[in-house]
Amino acid sequence: MLISLEGIDGCGKSTQGRLLAxxxxxxxxxxxxxxxxxxxxxxxxxxxxxxEGAGERWSPETECLLFTAARRxxxxxxxxxxxxxxxxxxxxxxxxxxxxxxxxxxxxxxDMVDRLHALMxxxxxxxxxxxxxxxxxxxxxxxxxGGAEDRFESLGLSFQQRLATGFRALAAEYPDRVRLIDGSxxxxxxxxxxxxxx
Ligand code: TYD
Numbered sequence: 001m002l003i004s005l006e007g008i009d010g011c012g013k014s015t016q017g018r019l020l021a022x023x024x025x026x027x028x029x030x031x032x033x034x035x036x037x038x039x040x041x042x043x044x045x046x047x048x049x050x051x052e053g054a055g056e057r058w059s060p061e062t063e064c065l066l067f068t069a070a071r072r073x074x075x076x077x078x079x080x081x082x083x084x085x086x087x088x089x090x091x092x093x094x095x096x097x098x099x100x101x102x103x104x105x106x107x108x109x110x111d112m113v114d115r116l117h118a119l120m121x122x123x124x125x126x127x128x129x130x131x132x133x134x135x136x137x138x139x140x141x142x143x144x145x146g147g148a149e150d151r152f153e154s155l156g157l158s159f160q161q162r163l164a165t166g167f168r169a170l171a172a173e174y175p176d177r178v179r180l181i182d183g184s185x186x187x188x189x190x191x192x193x194x195x196x197x198x
């Protein structure tokens with residue numbers, strides 16, 4: 001099974017990925033916890049081009065191509081081999097991030113995103129959990145983390161608000177696959193909600 005965790009910057013999905021992987025391992029499952037952009041050596045190299053530097057470093061179109069290139073490598077080298085070996089893959093972000101960040105929030109590129117996805121990726125997770133939190137809270141957490149990986153946080157609160165709206169719309173667009181999870185409360189509260197939904 002392929003499970004993805006999605007949401008705006010600072011929503012807590014990396015913590016939730018670890019907690020979900022731990023819970024599934026405690027059930028005796030063989031779990032691979034991975035992330036995007038990245039998750040394979042080549043894709044981690046592409047990650048640095050994407051998350052560091054100025055907000056306007058890439059055009060939205062170039063950005064889509066880089067995210068798709070990274071995802072293709074992640075799929076070929078990490079996700080597919082793990083699924084073929086019968087493992088459960090939990091990925092911190094997948095194609096929905098491109099749909100929302102590049103397709104909805106930065107110019108009207110959704111059609112291009114969908115066509116690139118169909119051509120180069122062609123798979124969807126079995127289940128996707130979108131962790132829904134207030135954009136101001138998420139941005140404050142993201143900025144508090146510091147470090148060089150702040151390219152998307154640097155685009156500001158109105159950008160995070162457009163993203164939150166985009167992720168909620170995805171849950172409505174893919175009701176069989178995408179579940180919206182209330183991201184308020186402790187990490188343990190949120191993790192329990194995800195496990196119950198799964
Ligand atoms: P991530 O490492 O998940 O950051 P965070 O832990 O802060 O949520 O993702 C890095 C950034 O890349 C994040 O701001 C979201 C963005 N992103 C896209 O714009 N498109 C994509 O397809 C993906 C996978 C990520």
